[in-house]
Amino acid sequence: MTEIASPHLSRPRIMVLGVQPGRPPFRIVEIDGEVVGEATTLTDVLRAAAVRGITIHDLDDPEVVRWVGGDKFTWQPR
Numbered sequence: 001m002t003e004i005a006s007p008h009l010s011r012p013r014i015m016v017l018g019v020q021p022g023r024p025p026f027r028i029v030e031i032d033g034e035v036v037g038e039a040t041t042l043t044d045v046l047r048a049a050a051v052r053g054i055t056i057h058d059l060d061d062p063e064v065v066r067w068v069g070g071d072k073f074t075w076q077p078r
Contacts, residue, residue: 010063011033011066012062012063012064012065012066013031013032013054013064014029014030014031014045014049014054014056014064014065014066015029015030015031015065015066015068016028016029016030016039016045016065016066016067016068016072017029017030017068017069018068018069018070019069019070019074019075019076019077019078020038020077021077024040025040025075025076025077026038026039026040027039027040027045027075029044029045029048031048031049031052031054032052036048036052040075041075042059042072042073042075045065045072059072060072
């Protein structure tokens, strides 16, 4: 079956990927489809966005930020 892209599905500007093992554990951050770095805290995500001129008003808005493999409170591997 072929899937048709819906015009209502959009890619948010910020993607925070799942937690990676490390000391400390971290999450990869992508902005506008480009990997911009690693985040170990929510503050790191906000800082990466601010450096690129993006102000995040609602961290739970999936049109702005997509949290993969957990939410904004997930910073440890499961």
